[in-house]
Amino acid sequence: MPLTRFAADAFGVLTICLVALLILLGLLCIAYSFYFRSRIRSQGLVLLSYFSGPWIIRITFILFAIWWGFGEIIRISWLRGEGRLLNGNLKWQETVCKCYIVSNLGFAEPCLFLTLVFLLRAPLQKMESGILSRTWNGKTAACIFLYCLPLFVLQLFLILIGPQLSKNESLHKMQHYFTSTAKKTNDIALCTYPLMSTILHGIFATFLTFYLFWLGRRILKLVINKGLQKRVYTLIISVSSFFPLRVLLLGFSVLSEPEHLQFEALSFSAFLALLCCAGVCICMLVYCPVADSLALGSLHDLEARRIISDDQNDTISLIANQSHLEESAAISPGRNSDTSTKRGSISFRTLEKEGSSRGNFVELSLFSPSRDATPPGSPPLLGWPMRSPAPFHGT
Numbered sequence: 001m002p003l004t005r006f007a008a009d010a011f012g013v014l015t016i017c018l019v020a021l022l023i024l025l026g027l028l029c030i031a032y033s034f035y036f037r038s039r040i041r042s043q044g045l046v047l048l049s050y051f052s053g054p055w056i057i058r059i060t061f062i063l064f065a066i067w068w069g070f071g072e073i074i075r076i077s078w079l080r081g082e083g084r085l086l087n088g089n090l091k092w093q094e095t096v097c098k099c100y101i102v103s104n105l106g107f108a109e110p111c112l113f114l115t116l117v118f119l120l121r122a123p124l125q126k127m128e129s130g131i132l133s134r135t136w137n138g139k140t141a142a143c144i145f146l147y148c149l150p151l152f153v154l155q156l157f158l159i160l161i162g163p164q165l166s167k168n169e170s171l172h173k174m175q176h177y178f179t180s181t182a183k184k185t186n187d188i189a190l191c192t193y194p195l196m197s198t199i200l201h202g203i204f205a206t207f208l209t210f211y212l213f214w215l216g217r218r219i220l221k222l223v224i225n226k227g228l229q230k231r232v233y234t235l236i237i238s239v240s241s242f243f244p245l246r247v248l249l250l251g252f253s254v255l256s257e258p259e260h261l262q263f264e265a266l267s268f269s270a271f272l273a274l275l276c277c278a279g280v281c282i283c284m285l286v287y288c289p290v291a292d293s294l295a296l297g298s299l300h301d302l303e304a305r306r307i308i309s310d311d312q313n314d315t316i317s318l319i320a321n322q323s324h325l326e327e328s329a330a331i332s333p334g335r336n337s338d339t340s341t342k343r344g345s346i347s348f349r350t351l352e353k354e355g356s357s358r359g360n361f362v363e364l365s366l367f368s369p370s371r372d373a374t375p376p377g378s379p380p381l382l383g384w385p386m387r388s389p390a391p392f393h394g395t
Helices: 005-043 046-050 055-075 090-124 136-165 169-178 195-222 226-255 261-331 333-343 346-356 358-365
Strands: 182-185 188-191
Touching (some): 005 261, 055 090, 055 136, 090 136, 090 182, 090 188, 090 261, 136 195, 226 261
Antiparallel strands (some): 182 188
C-alpha cells in the first residue's frame, strides 16, 4: 500500500511536535535541578546535598535524550521535500542517514540507557565513594563514554563496510536490507534501518534488560517506602518493555519499503516507544527526586517554626501555672502538694507533646542540619536533641 504524501507529512509533523515536548520537559527539569542546587547553597541544607549529588549525570541524561530527539527529526522524510531543510543532492542525504544511524543507534541510545544504569546503581554504592564524592560525576561520565565506545565503533564499522559489500554480486541481495541505510526514490533518499545495526542494538538491549532486572531486585530489597518501590517498578518495567519493543519494531521495518505505510507506522511506533521510556525516566530520575528533596526542605522550615512557637507557648503556660500554684499555696498550704500532684505539672505535658513528635524531629534531621547546639561535654546527637522540661520550683 503506497504511502500518500499527506500521511508522510502527518507522521513527520507529529514526530517534531513530540520531540519538542520532550525537549521542553528536559529543559524544565534542568532548570529545576539548578534551582535545587541554589536552594541548598543559599539555605545551608548540607545534608540534602546527598540527593543533589548526581545532578550532573541527571542533566547529562536529559541532554542525551534531547540529542536522540534531534536525530529522530533529521530521519523523517518530511524535511527532504523540495524547499525543505534537508533538501539537497542524493549523496548528501545518504550521508545524513548514515550519520543518523551511527548517532542514535551507536551513541545516543546506548549512552541514554547506560546513564540510567549508573543512576540506579548510585544508591547501592557507599556514601563516601558514591554520589557524595566530588569525583563521582566525572568518573561516571567517563565510564559511560568508555562503555559506549565499543558499540559506537561497531556501528560505524557496519555503516562504512556496507557500500563495500554491495560491490560483491553474490552478497548484493543479502546486504540490501542488512546494511542499507537509505533508499532512493523520486530524487529523495529515505532513511532505513540496517538489519545488522538493529541486531547489534538488540544484543545490547538484551544484556541491559537482564542487568536492570538484577539491579532492580537489589534496589527493592533496600527500599522500604512503598512510593519508592512503585517508582523502581515503573522504571524497570518501562525500560524492560519499551526498549526491546523498539528493537523489535525496527527489525520488522526491513520487511517493507520506506515509501509504504507499514514502514512509516513501524518507524513511528519505535520512535514513540523510546519517547515514552525517556519521558518516564526523566520524570522518575530527575523531577521526582528534586521535588521530594525540596519538600523535605520546606517541611524542615515549617517544623522549625512550629517548635519555636511551641517553646514560647510552653514558657508562657509554665509561668502562668507557677503563679497559680503560688497563689494556691498562699491560700491553702496544706493542699499545695495534693494540688500539684492532681494537676500534673506543665513540664509533663510538654514532655509528652515533645515525645509524641520526636519521630518527626529525628526523621527530618536526617535530611537537614540541626538548629540546636548540643550541651557542652555531651556526645553529638543524630537529629534534633530532645528538650528537657523547664525546671519547676513551685513544688
